[in-house]
Amino acid sequence: xxxxxxxxxxxxxxxxxxxxxxxxxxxxxxxxxxxxxxxxxxxxxxxxxxxxxxxxxxxxxxxxxxxxxxxxxxxxxxxxxxxxxxxxxxxxxxxxxxxxxxxxxxxxxxxxxxxxxxxxxxxxxxxxxxxxxxxxxxxxxxxxxxxxxxxxxxxxxxxxxxxxxxxxxxxxxxxxxxxxxxxxxxxxxxxxxxxxxxxxxxxxxxxxxxxxxxxxxxxxxxxxxxxxxxxxxxxxxxxxxxxxxxxxxxxxxxxxxxxxxxxxxxxxxxxxxxxxxxxxxxxxxxxxxxxxxxxxxxx
Amino acid sequence: xxxxxxxxxxxxxxxxxxxxxxxxxxxxxxxxxxxxxxxxxxxxxxxxxxxxxxxxxxxxxxxxxxxxxxxxxxxxxxxxxxxxxxxxxxxxxxxxxxxxxxxxxxxxxxxxxxxxxxxxxxxxxxxxxxxxxxxxxxxxxxxxxxxxxxxxxxxxxxxxxxxxxxxxxxxxxxxxxxxxxxxxxxxxxxxxxxxxxxxxxxxxxxxxxxxxxxxxxxxxxxxxxxxxxxxxxxxxxxxxxxxxxxxxxxxxxxxxxxxxxxxxxxxxxxxxxxxxxxxxxxxxxxxxxxxxxxxxxxxxxxxxxxxxxxxxxxxxxxxxxxxxxxxxxxxxxxxxxxxxxxxxxxxxxxxxxxxxxxxxxxxxxxxxxxxxxxxxxxxxxxxxxxxxxxxxxxxxxxxxxxxxxxxxxxxxxxxxxxxxxxxxxxxxxxxxxxxxxxxx
Numbered sequence: 001x002x003x004x005x006x007x008x009x010x011x012x013x014x015x016x017x018x019x020x021x022x023x024x025x026x027x028x029x030x031x032x033x034x035x036x037x038x039x040x041x042x043x044x045x046x047x048x049x050x051x052x053x054x055x056x057x058x059x060x061x062x063x064x065x066x067x068x069x070x071x072x073x074x075x076x077x078x079x080x081x082x083x084x085x086x087x088x089x090x091x092x093x094x095x096x097x098x099x100x101x102x103x104x105x106x107x108x109x110x111x112x113x114x115x116x117x118x119x120x121x122x123x124x125x126x127x128x129x130x131x132x133x134x135x136x137x138x139x140x141x142x143x144x145x146x147x148x149x150x151x152x153x154x155x156x157x158x159x160x161x162x163x164x165x166x167x168x169x170x171x172x173x174x175x176x177x178x179x180x181x182x183x184x185x186x187x188x189x190x191x192x193x194x195x196x197x198x199x200x201x202x203x204x205x206x207x208x209x210x211x212x213x214x215x216x217x218x219x220x221x222x223x224x225x226x227x228x229x230x231x232x233x234x235x236x237x238x239x240x241x242x243x244x245x246x247x248x249x250x251x252x253x254x255x256x257x258x259x260x261x262x263x264x265x266x267x268x269x270x271x272x273x274x275x276x277x278x279x280x281x282x283x284x285x286x287x288x289x290x291x292x293x294x295x296x297x298x299x
Numbered sequence: 300x301x302x303x304x305x306x307x308x309x310x311x312x313x314x315x316x317x318x319x320x321x322x323x324x325x326x327x328x329x330x331x332x333x334x335x336x337x338x339x340x341x342x343x344x345x346x347x348x349x350x351x352x353x354x355x356x357x358x359x360x361x362x363x364x365x366x367x368x369x370x371x372x373x374x375x376x377x378x379x380x381x382x383x384x385x386x387x388x389x390x391x392x393x394x395x396x397x398x399x400x401x402x403x404x405x406x407x408x409x410x411x412x413x414x415x416x417x418x419x420x421x422x423x424x425x426x427x428x429x430x431x432x433x434x435x436x437x438x439x440x441x442x443x444x445x446x447x448x449x450x451x452x453x454x455x456x457x458x459x460x461x462x463x464x465x466x467x468x469x470x471x472x473x474x475x476x477x478x479x480x481x482x483x484x485x486x487x488x489x490x491x492x493x494x495x496x497x498x499x500x501x502x503x504x505x506x507x508x509x510x511x512x513x514x515x516x517x518x519x520x521x522x523x524x525x526x527x528x529x530x531x532x533x534x535x536x537x538x539x540x541x542x543x544x545x546x547x548x549x550x551x552x553x554x555x556x557x558x559x560x561x562x563x564x565x566x567x568x569x570x571x572x573x574x575x576x577x578x579x580x581x582x583x584x585x586x587x588x589x590x591x592x593x594x595x596x597x598x599x600x601x602x603x604x605x606x607x608x609x610x611x612x613x614x615x616x617x618x619x620x621x622x623x624x625x626x627x628x629x630x631x632x633x634x635x636x637x638x639x640x641x642x643x644x645x646x647x648x649x650x651x652x653x654x655x656x657x658x659x660x661x662x663x664x665x666x667x668x669x670x671x672x673x674x675x676x677x678x679x680x681x682x683x684x685x686x687x688x689x690x691x692x693x694x695x696x697x698x699x700x701x702x703x704x705x706x707x708x709x710x711x712x713x714x715x716x717x718x719x720x721x722x723x724x725x726x727x728x729x730x731x732x733x734x735x736x737x738x739x
Contacts, residue, residue: 058598061572063502084356084379149395157397237391240346240378240399242356249380256352256381260592261571265353 075268105167114179218287349403350385398627419626424637453620455658471496478604514713548723563717701737
């Protein structure tokens with residue numbers, strides 16, 4: 001009977017439960033309200049760009065409104081018409097060739113060098129590894145001019161070679177490092193077992209390492225693709241024929257402060273240029289998160 | 300992120316040019332005595348580069364098509380980029396001595412590249428008739444001469460003018476002064492009156508008289524010429540003193556104090572379009588060839604007037620040669636390059652293709668070919684340059700070494716003055732310090 005005096009009555013407990021739920025409800029409301037407000041702030045520039053691509057040029061600059069007056073497809077049309085007799089699709093194709101080429105090159109070359117640096121013991125391995133890390137600290141701009149002079153003397157300016165050769169020679173230290181770290185965390189017992197079965201380096205690499213490296217490959221592919229897609233400076237230097245231009249170069253051609261600027265067309269082309277990266281990211285982001293997670297957890 | 304990269308890139312690029320100076324001694328500069336005329340049987344590919352937008356690209360492509368038709372053995376390989384990227388790419392090429400055969404060039408970079416022996420001396424081709432400048436004003440041609448070498452030839456000319464927005468003048472009810480005789484003080488009064496009228500745009504932004512004209516180095520040079528001071532001496536040193544700078548900046552001191560010039564923070568917010576081109580200011584001084592882009596940005600009809608002067612009517616204007624054409628000193632086809640330059644400069648059809656989009660053509664035949672529909676922007680600009688031809692009494696001040704730096708410094712410091720962080724005296728002192736460094 002004493003328990004009855006301690007326990008709240010049914011009505012009381014119902015009230016308490018309601019109170020708790022209400023408090024949680026209010027908290028959730030505040031939380032979601034804040035998060036939504038943040039989303040608006042974060043997404044505003046992207047939405048502004050999207051909307052601006054449908055506005056006439058003189059309504060874009062200085063106009064923060066998201067409601068277009070007189071929306072039209074004219075800008076998209078201008079962007080799709082291309083520049084100086086070169087079609088928009090040529091720019092897309094060039095960007096694609098470079099992006100896909102970079103991904104392929106980086107996957108092949110960086111995984112091979114990573115295997116050498118993490119699994120093969122050879123004299124000077126640590127020195128090479130340190131040197132490779134050293135290249136990460138070297139700003140790109142330091143090597144621009146010597147590189148340009150060399151490629152120019154080899155007659156390779158105005159080809160995709162200067163932009164892709166490095167990718168096939170594992171020059172991108174970041175990706176080598178990423179893969180070395182990943183491989184180091186793979187259990188050595190696996191390749192030792194393969195070795196006992198008589199497998200050589202080639203067999204171990206192709207049959208043991210490659211299948212296990214998938215998360216690292218996905219991470220590397222995504223970065224390589226997006227970096228190459230957005231790269232502006234290297235194409236500016238090496239690709240001087242309009243029919244070799246990539247999207248980031250073409251998209252700046254609409255805005256020139258010394259002549260008239262077509263901001264609408266630029267926005268439209270920016271949106272069009274963004275779509276492939278966005279799609280690529282949407283499709284692969286699950287793997288990206290997975291890749292980062294496995295790397296964090298292993299070891 | 301990208302901006303950072305770009306900024307870094309241009310620093311590196313500037314370094315590259317300095318670096319290349321060391322190696323240029325051994326470079327090949329065409330021997331003036333061996334100027335050949337062009338061999339019509341040799342198959343040649345020329346590279347041609349310019350800065351500009353998509354519209355300019357299609358006009359150039361048209362001109363190239365004409366040229367290739369007239370010279371079937373020459374193939375022209377074009378390349379183009381917007382202004383900033385253009386100079387990054389050029390300085391990298393300069394470092395490896397692989398500049399394009401023919402380049403569109405600007406006065407402000409001319410001395411830097413010429414001093415490093417990057418530009419071909421075109422004099423031999425003028426002498427042997429490959430380039431025919433009979434339709435040019437001689438003073439304009441001489442603007443492309445440095446150290447007795449004809450390194451560049453202007454395609455067109457610009458000169459200073461005052462843009463006004465008639466719709467805003469109607470709205471505020473403030474009349475623009477008589478542009479033949481008004482002084483800087485009259486113009487200041489106009490700015491003050493317009494701002495004080497308190498009109499606003501449809502979006503509720505206040506309408507001002509004009510941006511502060513003291514923020515632009517070229518305007519300062521124009522004012523110096525009116526004062527009878529040559530901005531730069533023959534030897535490339537400065538021809539003015541700190542007192543001149545202070546005096547110029549103080550022209551608008553009262554307007555700044557009263558907040559009557561176009562506000563700096565709004566200017567920054569609207570970049571890259573000016574407050575004037577956004578229909579928030581009644582007038583702005585500018586190069587006359589910018590009328591097309593300002594009209595496009597503002598979407599309204601604009602009017603051209605003369606600039607104010609110190610003494611009524613004494614304008615002391617100069618024609619600024621623009622869109623100069625140069626040949627890279629490393630070209631292997633100098634005669635063909637000269638042929639292309641001549642074609643772009645003097646072929647009447649090319650004049651018709653470009654109109655005034657590169658300024659008013661310097662060549663008299665090309666100028667006549669510009670089909671300017673009455674009332675069009677082309678017609679307005681040409682009419683303006685013709686109307687002021689009597690007032691063009693000065694030659695353009697040829698920018699000195701380090702010009703890019705000192706012009707940019709002027710702009711940055713002027714922004715500080717506009718925010719009220721810097722007095723004109725401090726401005727003058729800091730600017731002169733910078734100029735000494737940049738020009739040494």
